[in-house]
Amino acid sequence: xxxxxxxxxxxxxxxxSCQDICVQCHDNPDADALASGYALxxxxxxLGIRVHLxxxxxNEITKPNLRLMVRELEIPVKHVDDLPECDLLLTTDCQYxxxxxxxxxxxRVAMIxxxxxxxxxDDDCYIRSNxxxxxxxxxxxxxxxxxxxxxxxxxxxxxYYGLYSxxxxxxxxxxxxxxxxxxxLVRDDVLLFQLMNTNLSLEELDITSKALKExxxxxxxxxxxxxxxxxxxxxxxxxxxxxxxxxxxxxxxAFNPNPDGxxxxxxSCIKEVKANELVEELCRDIGNGGGHVTKAxxxxxxxxxxxxxxxxxxxxxxxxxxxxxxDSYDIIYAETHVMDxxxxxxxxxxxxxxxxxxxxxxxxxxxxxxxxxxxGDVDLVVREGLCFMVGIEGEVYPIDQKKFEAGxxxxxxxxxxxxxxxxxxxxxxxxxxxxxxxxxxxxxVPTGDVKIYARPLTKNVKIFTVWDKHQYYRxxxxxxxxxxxxxxxxxxxxxxxxxxxxYEETDEI
Numbered sequence: 001x002x003x004x005x006x007x008x009x010x011x012x013x014x015x016x017s018c019q020d021i022c023v024q025c026h027d028n029p030d031a032d033a034l035a036s037g038y039a040l041x042x043x044x045x046x047l048g049i050r051v052h053l054x055x056x057x058x059n060e061i062t063k064p065n066l067r068l069m070v071r072e073l074e075i076p077v078k079h080v081d082d083l084p085e086c087d088l089l090l091t092t093d094c095q096y097x098x099x100x101x102x103x104x105x106x107x108r109v110a111m112i113x114x115x116x117x118x119x120x121x122d123d124d125c126y127i128r129s130n131x132x133x134x135x136x137x138x139x140x141x142x143x144x145x146x147x148x149x150x151x152x153x154x155x156x157x158x159x160y161y162g163l164y165s166x167x168x169x170x171x172x173x174x175x176x177x178x179x180x181x182x183x184x185l186v187r188d189d190v191l192l193f194q195l196m197n198t199n200l201s202l203e204e205l206d207i208t209s210k211a212l213k214e215x216x217x218x219x220x221x222x223x224x225x226x227x228x229x230x231x232x233x234x235x236x237x238x239x240x241x242x243x244x245x246x247x248x249x250x251x252x253x254a255f256n257p258n259p260d261g262x263x264x265x266x267x268s269c270i271k272e273v274k275a276n277e278l279v280e281e282l283c284r285d286i287g288n289g290g291g292h293v294t295k296a297x298x299x300x301x302x303x304x305x306x307x308x309x310x311x312x313x314x315x316x317x318x319x320x321x322x323x324x325x326x327d328s329y330d331i332i333y334a335e336t337h338v339m340d341x342x343x344x345x346x347x348x349x350x351x352x353x354x355x356x357x358x359x360x361x362x363x364x365x366x367x368x369x370x371x372x373x374x375x376g377d378v379d380l381v382v383r384e385g386l387c388f389m390v391g392i393e394g395e396v397y398p399i400d401q402k403k404f405e406a407g408x409x410x411x412x413x414x415x416x417x418x419x420x421x422x423x424x425x426x427x428x429x430x431x432x433x434x435x436x437x438x439x440x441x442x443x444x445v446p447t448g449d450v451k452i453y454a455r456p457l458t459k460n461v462k463i464f465t466v467w468d469k470h471q472y473y474r475x476x477x478x479x480x481x482x483x484x485x486x487x488x489x490x491x492x493x494x495x496x497x498x499x500x501x502x503y504e505e506t507d508e509i
Contacts, residue, residue, distance in 0.1 A: 011126045012043065012141050015110065020050045020086040025077065026094035026101040027057025028233050031069060031195075033093035035162030036112065036134040038075045040092060042155055043142060052084045053077045056102030058258075062232045065198040069161065072191055073154045093134035095127075099290050100297075112137055114166075116370065116377075120425055120436045128432040132178040135162030139181045150186040157187040161195055169196075199238065207231045211239050211254065218319070219248075221326040225319050226254040233263055233297070240265040251278065253318055261305065262314055264289065264298040271470055272331055272462065281325045282318060293471075331472070332463045334491040339483045344453040346485070347503040349407070349446030354502075355390035355415040356404060357440045359383070363428060371396055373424040375495075378468045390441055393498060394420035398467045403487075407450035415443050451506065454482040456496065463491055 015021065023040045025033035033055075041053045053076055060079045061067055070077060082104075083089065089096070089106035095117065096109045110124040114134045117127045128137045139159055142149060149156050163182060167173045173182065200208065211228035218224070224243050228236060240254040244267035251273050254265045264282060266289075268275040275296035279289035282298060286305050289298025300314070309317055359382045363369065367382040373396035380386065385401040394417070417438075424437045457479050462472035466489050475481060475493035484490040494503070 010144075012145055014124065015044070015088055015090070016047060016049075018044075018049060018086075018088045020052075020084075021088045021090055022052045022054055022083055022086040022104075022106070024083075024089060024091045024094075024101065024104070025053070025055040026091075026098075027055060028059055028100075029055045029061065029066070029077070029093075030234070031066060031158075031165035032133045032135055032162040034066065034069060034075055034077060035158040036092045036138040037077065038073070038158050039135070039138045039142060039149070039155055040090065040112070041076065042152065043145070043147065052086065054080045054084070056080060056104065059233065063199070063234050064201050064204075065195050066234075068198050069158070069195055072194075073158050075158065092138070099288070112141070116372075116427065117425075117434055120423070120434055127434070129427065130429050130432045131175050132173050133163040133166040135159040135166070136175070136178050136181050140177055150184070153186060153188055156185040157191060160185045160187045161192060164192075164196070200235070204231060204235050207235065208239055208242075212242070215243060215252075216315075216319075217249065218323070221323065222248055222250040223322055223326075224249050224252040225315060225322070226252060227315055228254055228256040230256055230258060233265070236263060236265040237295075237297075240267045243267070244269055251275070251322075253278075253282065253322065255300075255314065255318060257314075261287065261302040262300040264300065264318075266296045266298065268294055271464075272472070274472075277474070278322075278325060282321050329460045329462050332461060332491060333469070334463055334465050334489055335469065337489070337491060339453075339488060339491060341453055344455045344483075346451050346506055346508075347454055347482075348448045348451050348506045348508065350502055350504050351445050351448070352392060352502055353411065353413060353416045353443050353445050354392060355417070355438070355441035356399075356408065356410075356444045357388045357390065357437050357442070358401070359386040359388065362426060362435055362440050368429045370427040370429055371398070371424070372427060374420075374422040375493075376471065376473060378471060379429075380467070388424075388426075388437060390415070390417075390424060390437055391498065392416055392501060393418050393495075394422060394424050395495065395498065396424045396437065397492060403450075403490075404444075406486075408444040408446055410442055410444050413443055415441065448506075448508075451485040451508065452482045452503070453485060454480045454494070454499070454503070456480055461493070463493060465492060466490065 021044050023037045025037045037053050041051050044051045088108045090110045092112050094101040095111050095113050113127045114131045114137050116129045131137055207229045211226050215224050215226040236254050240252055243252045250270045251268045255262050266275045266279040274293045276290055279296040279298040283289040286308050287300040363382045365382055371378045387399050387401055387404050389397050389399050426435045457475050457477050461475045464472050473493050478496040480494045480499045
């Protein structure tokens with residue numbers, strides 16, 4: 001921990017020896033990306049380093065508030081197809097290789113961000129997922145270097161507006177550092193008022209008005225589909241953000257055409273539907289998509305759409321896929337669910353060496369954490385007795401220490417892990433640190449004393465476990481649904497390709 005903190009407090013100094021730095025915002029940059037990029041530009045320029053502030057992608061900035069921001073604050077950002085020559089590429093408000101940022105080849109890559117990190121970052125990454133904006137992250141780094149942002153009113157105004165925009169007008173400001181920055185920045189309030197009230201052009205207002213009139217609501221599953229004319233992707237997001245606020249609308253999809261296909265903006269306000277999962281289903285085999293639990297975006301490629309649906313109408317296709325998604329899942333709330341045992345057989349675990357991590361070996365009691373594995377995220381708070389089981393392919397599930405001791409024993413040697421597509425991590429959401437579970441794992445084997453009942457799924461299912469009542473585990477047809485013999489509320493999913501590697505049928509009483 002001491003070493004990690006030392007690296008953090010001198011992060012920007014790592015790049016003082018660079019001669020040419022490209023600071024890259026994500027494609028279709030928003031106010032937070034522009035503000036944090038501008039702050040980094042000013043910092044390195046002040047050291048005499050040659051700096052470029054750039055963004056890629058198909059679209060140049062068109063939103064009126066962002067154009068006003070760039071013009072009035074004199075932000076030297078450029079839209080590029082190729083990266084200028086540099087010895088360091090520094091991405092801000094995004095992570096290199098993610099779907100929302102054009103991947104440019106560079107001799108060295110570093111990252112500054114505030115979104116959840118899907119990997120264990122190295123020393124060239126500074127990711128504070130507990131902060132409300134990347135502007136706050138950069139402001140914190142500048143303070144560590146003794147920089148007084150308030151000496152530059154334009155920069156202070158940019159950072160203030162970046163936080164404002166990324167925290168839903170300050171409604172989602174939770175961390176003390178976000179509040180500190182908001183309170184201390186000396187900004188141009190007249191310009192800020194203009195920025196806060198320049199989100200749409202008159203033409204975009206017409207597009208938005210038309211889209212809202214043409215939205216169609218489907219009562220059975222409480223979703224809306226909103227076709228829009230061609231517009232900036234940010235406007236598409238504004239439309240979906242507005243519709244999701246409507247009573248009785250649980251999910252919505254706004255979409256519009258572009259030269260190569262259709263852009264989608266997806267929103268969800270219920271825990272039973274994750275926006276990122278929904279958009280993946282909408283784009284399956286005809287495009288791609290991703291995002292967060294409540295907000296996501298996707299793209300449907302015209303050529304792939306024509307192959308799959310030669311005569312299809314895009315609105316009908318999206319509506320049909322939405323309906324099929326809803327109809328394809330049963331939902332189980334394990335805390336109150338009474339399992340139908342019909343067709344279930346009794347199994348015990350094979351003596352396969354797996355892994356276990358005691359939460360208190362990594363973090364103090366009371367620390368809020370996000371456990372990230374290939375099958376999804378789980379939010380927990382570290383407490384005495386909390387353990388994480390790590391399966392042969394990196395699958396993770398929480399277990400109480402008493403249950404662990406009843407069904408497993410620690411052994412010597414290494415776990416029988418197979419090649420993992422993703423190495424599971426634990427995110428300290430209080431301090432923003434990320435830890436690899438595999439760095440703390442102990443080897444254990446099942447004793448065979450604990451039995452389960454299980455059967456293969458014939459329909460997809462979402463299970464809200466007793467461990468996490470707010471996020472579900474997804475089971476697909478062919479996976480196994482299981483329940484512990486000694487705890488009828490401990491219901492969970494085992495992937496079909498893993499089940500027979502780790503369980504065997506038993507007649508033991």
